[in-house]
Amino acid sequence: xxxxxxxxxxxxxxxxxxxxxxxxxxxxxxxxxxxxxxxxxxxxxxxxxxxxxxxxxxxxxxxxxxxxxxxxxxxxxxxxxxxxxxxxxxxxxxxxxxxxxxxxxxxxxxxxxxxxxxxxxxxxxxxxxxxxxxxxxxxxxxxxxxxxxxxxxxxxxxxxxxxxxxxxxxxxxxxxxxxxxxxxxxxxxxxxxxxxxxxxxxxxxxxxxxxxxxxxxxxxxxxxxxxxxxxxxxxxxxxxxxxxxxxxxxxxxxxxxxxxxx
Amino acid sequence: xxxxxxxxxxxxxxxxxxxxxxxxxxxxxxxxxxxxxxxxxxxxxxxxxxxxxxxxxxxxxxxxxxxxxxxxxxxxxxxxxxxxxxxxxxxxxxxxxxxxxxxxxxxxxxxxxxxxxxxxxxxxxxxxxxxxxxxxxxxxxxxxxxxxxxxxxxxxxxxxxxxxxxxxxxxxxxxxxxxxxxxxxxxxxxxxxxxxxxxxxxxxxxxxxxxxxxxxxxxxxxxxxxxxxxxxxxxxxxxxxxxxxxxxxxxxxxxxxxxxxxxxxxxxxxxxxxxxxxxxxxxxxxxxxxxxxxxxxxxxxxxxxxxxxxxxxxxxxxxxxxxxxxxxxxxxxxxxxxxxxxxxxxxxxxxxxxxxxxxxxxxxxxxxxxxxxxxxxxxxxxxxxxxxxxxxxx
Numbered sequence: 001x002x003x004x005x006x007x008x009x010x011x012x013x014x015x016x017x018x019x020x021x022x023x024x025x026x027x028x029x030x031x032x033x034x035x036x037x038x039x040x041x042x043x044x045x046x047x048x049x050x051x052x053x054x055x056x057x058x059x060x061x062x063x064x065x066x067x068x069x070x071x072x073x074x075x076x077x078x079x080x081x082x083x084x085x086x087x088x089x090x091x092x093x094x095x096x097x098x099x100x101x102x103x104x105x106x107x108x109x110x111x112x113x114x115x116x117x118x119x120x121x122x123x124x125x126x127x128x129x130x131x132x133x134x135x136x137x138x139x140x141x142x143x144x145x146x147x148x149x150x151x152x153x154x155x156x157x158x159x160x161x162x163x164x165x166x167x168x169x170x171x172x173x174x175x176x177x178x179x180x181x182x183x184x185x186x187x188x189x190x191x192x193x194x195x196x197x198x199x200x201x202x203x204x205x206x207x208x209x210x211x212x213x214x215x216x217x218x219x220x221x222x223x224x225x226x227x228x229x230x231x232x233x234x235x236x237x238x239x240x241x242x243x244x245x246x247x248x249x250x251x252x253x254x255x256x257x258x259x260x261x262x
Numbered sequence: 263x264x265x266x267x268x269x270x271x272x273x274x275x276x277x278x279x280x281x282x283x284x285x286x287x288x289x290x291x292x293x294x295x296x297x298x299x300x301x302x303x304x305x306x307x308x309x310x311x312x313x314x315x316x317x318x319x320x321x322x323x324x325x326x327x328x329x330x331x332x333x334x335x336x337x338x339x340x341x342x343x344x345x346x347x348x349x350x351x352x353x354x355x356x357x358x359x360x361x362x363x364x365x366x367x368x369x370x371x372x373x374x375x376x377x378x379x380x381x382x383x384x385x386x387x388x389x390x391x392x393x394x395x396x397x398x399x400x401x402x403x404x405x406x407x408x409x410x411x412x413x414x415x416x417x418x419x420x421x422x423x424x425x426x427x428x429x430x431x432x433x434x435x436x437x438x439x440x441x442x443x444x445x446x447x448x449x450x451x452x453x454x455x456x457x458x459x460x461x462x463x464x465x466x467x468x469x470x471x472x473x474x475x476x477x478x479x480x481x482x483x484x485x486x487x488x489x490x491x492x493x494x495x496x497x498x499x500x501x502x503x504x505x506x507x508x509x510x511x512x513x514x515x516x517x518x519x520x521x522x523x524x525x526x527x528x529x530x531x532x533x534x535x536x537x538x539x540x541x542x543x544x545x546x547x548x549x550x551x552x553x554x555x556x557x558x559x560x561x562x563x564x565x566x567x568x569x570x571x572x573x574x575x576x577x578x579x580x581x582x583x584x585x586x587x588x589x590x591x592x593x594x595x596x597x598x599x600x601x602x603x604x605x606x607x608x609x610x611x612x613x614x615x616x617x618x619x620x621x622x623x624x625x626x627x628x629x630x631x632x633x634x635x636x637x638x639x640x641x642x643x644x645x646x647x648x649x650x651x652x653x654x655x656x
Contacts, residue, residue, distance in 0.1 A: 059427065059559040060545070062439045063283040069426050081557040106281060107544040111558030132283035133544065137271075157284040161446050166287075184285060184446040 011099035011127050012153055012176045015050045016212050022234025023225070023261050024051035024214060025241050026103060028071040029088070030080030031057075032245055037088045041096050043250055047257040049098065053130065053236065054089075056082060056104030063132050065188035067239035071246070082112045086120045093125035101155065103130040114143060118150035128153035128176050136170060144173075155179050157216075160200045164207070171209040178211045180204060180232060182218045188239030190218025193227045201231035225260050266511035266578070266587060268467075272460020275585060277577035280459035282547045285443040289451075290547075292366065294461045300365045301358070301468060313357050314472060317390070318347045320354075322473075324480035324636070329608040336629040339490070340611070340639045341477055343502065350614065350641030351470060351502045352383035356452055358469035360387040363450035370449045371395045374424075374438040376403055376431030377568030378410025379614075379641065380454030385419035395419040398437040400430040403568060410645060428562045431572055435546050455499025456576030459547030463504075463576050470505025477636055478509055485634060492517040492629070495638040496619040497590075498534070498570035500579040502640035507582075517589060518582060521620045522575075523565035524592035534563035535592035536575045537583045545574040551583065566595035566649065567615040569641075593622040599653050601625075602643065614641030615649060 015022060025044055029037045037054070044052055057072035057080050064072070092100070102121065109117045109131060121129070129152055134143070136156055147154055153176035158167050161184060170178060183190055183197055197218075204213055212233035219228050220240035228235040237260065244256040272278045272294075282290055300306055314320040322342040331338040343351035356373075363371060371388050373395070375381030381397040388395035397414055401423040404411055414421050427433040435458075442451045456463040456470075478488040493510055495503035497520045510516040525533035533539060540551035545560060552574035553561045563573045575583075582588030593601070602618030605611055613621070617640045629635060643650065650656060 059561075060432065060436055062436045062546070063285060063443060065440070066426070073427070076559060083557070105544075107554070107560070108558030110543055111541075111554065111556060133281045133547065135280065135282060135284075135287070138279060138281065159285050159287075159446075161288040162284060163288075181285060185444050186285075186440045 011097070012051070015099050016177060016233060018050065021225070021229035022050045022214065024053060024234060024236040025049050026053040026055055026236055026238035027241055027245065028055040028057055028068065028075050029085045030075035030078050031071045031242070032074065032249060034078040034080060035088070036250065037085065038092065039250055040245070040253070041092065043253040044257070045096055045098055047254050049257060050234065051099045051101065053101045053103045054085070056085060056102055056108055058105040058108055061105060063186055065186040065239060067188045067242050071242045082108050082117070086124060089124040099127045100125065101128040101130055102126050106131050106134040115146050118146055118152055121152055122150040126152065128155055130155045130179060132157055136173060140173060157181050158204070159184055160197070167204065167207065167209070171211050174211050176211065177233065178209065178213045180213045180215045182215050182228065185217055187217055192224055193218065198227060198230070201228065205231040222260050222262065264585060264587070266582065268460065268464040268578070272464060274577045274581035276542070277548070277550050277580040278460055278463060279549050280547055281544045281549060282459045283443070285446065286439070286459070289442060289446060290459050296366065297362065297461050297465050300362060301465070306361060306365065310358055310361055314354065318353050318357060319345060320472065321476045321480070322346060324477060324484065326484065327609050330605070333608065334624045334629065335631045336633045336635050339481070339634065339636045340609070341473060341506065341636055343473065343638060343640045344611070344613065344617070344642035348383050348386050349644060350379050350383070351473065351505060352380045352454060353386065354472055354505065355454065355466050355469045355501060356380070356383040356387045359450070359452040360391050360393070363393070363452070364391065366450060368448060368450035369393065370445065371452055372398065372438050372441050372449055373452045373454060374398045374431065374434040375454065376400070376434065376571055377645065378403070378407045378414065379569060379645070381419070381421070382410055382413045382417070384452050384454070385414040385417035388419060389417045396441065397421050398424050398434040398441065400424045400428070400434045402429045403431065403434070407568065430562070432560065439546065455501040456504045456578055457499045457546055457548060457574060463548065463578055466501055467504040467508060467578060470501050471508035473502070473505035473638060474507065474509040477506070481634070481636070489513055489516045490634040490636040492519055492633065492635045493638070494519040494521065494620050494623060494635060496521045496570065496616050496640065497575055497579055498523070498572045498616060499574070500576040502638050504576060504578055506636070506638035518587060519589045519591065519623060520579060520582065521623050522590065522592045523567055523570035523598070523619055524594045525564040525566070527594055528592060532564035534565040534570050534572065536573065537590040538592055540574070548577050550574050550577045551580040567598065567619065569614070569616040570619065591623050591626050593619045593626070597622040597625070599650070602650070603654065611639065612643035613639060614643050615646045617641050
């Protein structure tokens with residue numbers, strides 16, 4: 001039943017078509033406590049976010065800054081594993097209707113087995129994947145057919161240094177959204193955007209890509225959310241949200257979301 | 263015939279490639295599209311070899327080890343990389359990469375280091391070229407390798423502690439990669455071994471290939487043939503081994519022997535013998551053999567030798583292992599220390615503890631009396647004096 005419904009519903013597409021700027025939240029599965037994954041998802045849905053990225057923790061997250069490194073280490077210490085996460089998400093679609101994207105590094109997926117991983121994703125109702133260290137070329141050559149067979153949408157990153165030709169290739173290969181990394185940095189490193197960043201958001205928006213753009217890295221509050229979504233469809237908050245969880249636990253979620261998008 | 267070199271995408275069989283986030287793509291792609299052309303240009307070759315000759319002190323001797331040969335009943339030669347400036351083969355690569363960085367117009371150099379040998383070799387060439395140098399080193403390693411930290415500082419480098427994860431080489435490498443992500447325009451990352459995303463394993467192997475190139479010439483003079491029966495080296499990431507094997511990879515008559523660090527023993531949980539304990543996965547942008555949990559989390563290796571204390575091996579070596587082209591051994595801390603002591607007593611050469619691992623293979627297998635063996639004596643033991651003192655109560 002569930003699989004069938006999942007195949008029919010393009011949750012990501014529906015969220016992207018909604019009016020107004022899209023707010024997506026990233027958090028590390030199993031953080032602050034192992035069994036917090038589902039309660040965090042519920043809290044985020046209750047507070048009106050549009051999309052959620054669930055972070056699969058990895059021992060060596062080389063694209064992440066200190067905040068996500070630390071939450072990943074803590075989650076692993078709590079006992080989080082890929083198997084455990086799929087267990088936690090087994091019945092997630094009975095209560096969470098937001099688009100869910102798994103974000104993680106490729107090695108844990110490889111160890112789980114790429115096809116087995118995709119099969120599990122479909123089974124629990126995951127809509128898409130972000131695997132930053134699975135590059136476009138290797139995806140196209142070796143894995144695209146598998147991900148597509150299970151109806152998973154693959155999201156690719158672009159940066160201010162990504163050439164126009166490469167952005168167009170990525171746009172052709174994707175059918176969800178383009179993850180626009182705001183500045184050359186690891187996650188969480190920025191304090192507001194300079195005019196060059198806004199120029200880049202504008203430049204990409206004027207390329208008339210088929211995929212909407214969602215800005216990530218460096219968005220932490222209403223101001224940066226506003227800047228990012230002036231030219232892009234939406235924005236993703238990760239490190240700033242994790243900091244809230246660290247400081248206030250799940251009870252801080254509501255006021256954090258309201259502070260970003262009153 | 264099987265090919266043991268990297269293909270155009272940096273794959274050695276199933277191993278290698280560039281599993282990197284998009285943030286690294288422009289830098290890695292620039293390097294990938296230009297490194298061969300730059301390296302092969304006459305101008306680059308001239309400058310590279312001039313520096314190797316006049317600054318590093320190459321060619322390093324190929325020395326016939328008479329007493330060691332008598333003891334083990336084979337014709338044993340030592341390739342004296344320990345006589346290179348800074349005390350190890352590492353500088354062959356840093357000389358090459360600093361020239362590469364200059365050709366690419368980079369103004370800032372970053373590197374990772376474990377024991378500090380690659381950090382010192384990088385700081386040295388940065389001083390030589392007047393470029394700012396930042397070396398990432400695990401907080402734990404900084405504490406246990408104080409003399410090399412001081413050397414780097416004296417050479418003008420900034421040593422930045424890696425405080426994430428287990429705070430050793432693996433984490434120092436993560437931090438260097440993060441630095442590169444944050445500085446995409448002006449920075450070149452000098453990786454110290456045949457690891458990391460393509461083109462690094464191939465580029466570093468090509469710079470280190472000066473070792474086997476010299477062995478060919480020197481052996482021809484001494485033995486009337488350019489290839490030994492066996493070439494033997496220790497493998498952590500595997501840069502000295504890659505350099506010693508390079509010109510013999512596609513010559514099946516030459517046996518390739520790799521020696522890894524078993525630490526306290528393969529099955530003790532405190533080991534760095536990746537070929538024995540590793541499985542296929544991705545570490546630092548390369549698909550290779552690495553030590554990890556079934557969940558895909560990378561585990562911490564252990565060896566008495568900080569230079570072999572890495573949870574992966576270069577993709578070239580992973581391919582040599584799985585294809586059967588290379589013969590892999592592992593040697594415990596104790597066996598390596600004994601082998602180092604023996605080399606000192608028989609030949610008057612105190613090897614680095616990394617290098618000492620290679621010599622312990624003489625007790626693990628037999629050779630024919632007419633076999634010609636070349637050991638790559640990759641580094642000298644000055645840096646390890648404290649470990650020798652503690653181990654043997656000297």
